[in-house]
Amino acid sequence: MPKRILLTLGLVPTLLLLAGCYRSQATQTLSIPPTPSLPGGTPTRTPTPTQNAQGFSITGPFQFKITTTSGQQYAHHVLSQGQPGQTAFAGIVVHSDYVRNFFADAHALGYDPSLHGASSAWDQGAGWYCLTSGLSQDAVACTFASALLRQSFNILRPLGYWNREGSPGTTVYSAFGVESVPCCSWPPVTGNFTVYYIWHSYASAPTPTPATPLPATPIATPEIPPASSASIAAGPETVTPPSLPTRYSEFSNLSGLQKAAKFQVWLSTYVPGNLPFYKAWIADYADGSENARVLYSAPGDPLDANLKSVDIQMTETNQPVTFDSITHQFKLIALDI
Amino acid sequence: MRGQTGFTYWTQTNAAGNEAHLDWREGTFDLSVSLHGAWPEPDENNPHGLDNMLLMIAKSLKTPAK
Numbered sequence: 001m002p003k004r005i006l007l008t009l010g011l012v013p014t015l016l017l018l019a020g021c022y023r024s025q026a027t028q029t030l031s032i033p034p035t036p037s038l039p040g041g042t043p044t045r046t047p048t049p050t051q052n053a054q055g056f057s058i059t060g061p062f063q064f065k066i067t068t069t070s071g072q073q074y075a076h077h078v079l080s081q082g083q084p085g086q087t088a089f090a091g092i093v094v095h096s097d098y099v100r101n102f103f104a105d106a107h108a109l110g111y112d113p114s115l116h117g118a119s120s121a122w123d124q125g126a127g128w129y130c131l132t133s134g135l136s137q138d139a140v141a142c143t144f145a146s147a148l149l150r151q152s153f154n155i156l157r158p159l160g161y162w163n164r165e166g167s168p169g170t171t172v173y174s175a176f177g178v179e180s181v182p183c184c185s186w187p188p189v190t191g192n193f194t195v196y197y198i199w200h201s202y203a204s205a206p207t208p209t210p211a212t213p214l215p216a217t218p219i220a221t222p223e224i225p226p227a228s229s230a231s232i233a234a235g236p237e238t239v240t241p242p243s244l245p246t247r248y249s250e251f252s253n254l255s256g257l258q259k260a261a262k263f264q265v266w267l268s269t270y271v272p273g274n275l276p277f278y279k280a281w282i283a284d285y286a287d288g289s290e291n292a293r294v295l296y297s298a299p300g301d302p303l304d305a306n307l308k309s310v311d312i313q314m315t316e317t318n319q320p321v322t323f324d325s326i327t328h329q330f331k332l333i334a335l336d337i
Numbered sequence: 338m339r340g341q342t343g344f345t346y347w348t349q350t351n352a353a354g355n356e357a358h359l360d361w362r363e364g365t366f367d368l369s370v371s372l373h374g375a376w377p378e379p380d381e382n383n384p385h386g387l388d389n390m391l392l393m394i395a396k397s398l399k400t401p402a403k
Contacts, residue, residue, distance in 0.1 A: 136360075136367065254401075258401065264400050265401075266398040266400055267401050268398050268399075269397040270393050270396075270397035308375060309374055310373075310394065312368075312370050313370075313371075314367075315368075317365060
C-alpha cells in the first residue's frame with residue numbers, strides 16, 4: 001500500500017470520530033434557543049449576512065410555523081428574501097421540531113425564481129439539517145454554517161433541482177412543507193421552522209448586503225481552530241471565491257460527457273453495489289477551470305435521502321494549492337462529539 | 338496515489354449525516370468521491386468500511402481507453 005494511503009489511514013482516529021456522525025439520527029445538542037410560537041409565515045428577524053474568508057456568508061434566521069388543519073395532509077410555506085448581490089446559493093440550514101418536513105418547489109406554488117426543488121419528506125426526525133448545492137466549490141458550506149451557528153447538522157441528500165445562480169440582488173423564493181401523519185385521518189400538526197441560507201460570493205471584494213444586526217442573538221464569526229499540521233507555513237488566506245459557471249451541461253451517457261469535456265474524465269471501474277450510471281454534468285468557469293461530475297445511483301426516487309449513490313467529481317483547475325485548500329478539511333467540525 | 342505522479346495532497350475523509358466524502362488533488366485535478374444514502378454505517382465490527390469503499394473507488398479511477 002502506498003505510503004500516502006497509509007498516512008491517510010493514520011488519520012483513522014479522526015475518521016472514527018467523524019464516522020460516528022454517519023448516523024442520520026445523531027443526538028442533537030442545540031446551542032440556539034428553540035423557536036418560540038410565531039405567527040405563521042412571518043420571518044421574525046432581519047436576516048444578517050456574515051462572510052468569511054472563503055467567501056461564504058449566511059442570512060437568517062427566518063422563523064415561521066406551518067400548520068395543517070384536521071383532514072389536511074400537506075401544508076406549505078414560501079419564504080421570500082433578497083439574495084445578496086454577487087453571490088451564489090451554496091447551501092441551506094433548516095431546523096424543525098416536527099418530524100415530517102420536506103422542501104417544496106416555490107415555482108410550483110407560483111413564485112419565481114425558486115431556489116430549490118421539492119423533496120420527499122424527511123422522516124429522519126426533528127432537528128437541524130443542512131445541504132449544499134452538491135458542487136465541489138460549495139462542499140464546505142455546511143461546515144462554515146456549522147461553525148458559525150455552533151450547531152451540528154444532519155446532512156440531507158442533495159436536491160434534484162438547485163438554482164445555484166438564483167437571482168442576486170433581487171427577491172428569491174424558497175418553500176417548505178409539513179405532512180400530517182398518520183394516514184388517513186390527517187390530524188392537525190404544526191411544525192416550527194428556523195431557516196438560514198448560505199451564499200457563496202463570487203465578487204472580487206466581499207460586498208454583503210447591509211442589514212440590521214440581530215439585537216437578541218447576534219451572529220458572530222467563530223474562531224476556527226488552526227490546522228493541525230505544523231509543517232505547513234501559514235500565511236494570509238488568498239482564496240479566490242469561485243465564479244458562477246459560464247457553461248453547464250447535463251449528459252445521459254458517458255460518451256457524451258467525454259466528448260464535451262476539455263480533459264479525459266477518469267472513470268471508476270469499481271462502483272459499490274454495481275450502481276447504474278445515472279447522469280453526468282460539466283460546468284465550465286470563467287477562470288478556465290472545468291468540473292466533470294458523474295453520478296451513479298440506485299433506482300428509485302432521486303430525492304429519497306436513503307437512496308444509495310456514488311458521486312465522482314473531477315475538476316481541472318489552474319488554481320494553485322493554497323494553505324486554505326490544503327487545510328480546509330481540517331477545519332471540519334467533528335459533529336456530535 | 339494510485340501509482341500516478343502529480344500527487345499533491347489528500348485531505349481527511351469525513352462523514353456526516355448520511356454521506357461520506359474523500360477529496361484529494363492530483364496534479365492540476367481536484368478529485369472527490371462522495372457516498373450518499375443508506376450505505377452500511379460504521380460500527381465496531383466494520384469501523385473502516387466506508388473509508389475502504391471510498392479508497393477502492395478512488396483507486397479504480399482510470400483514464401478510459403481510446
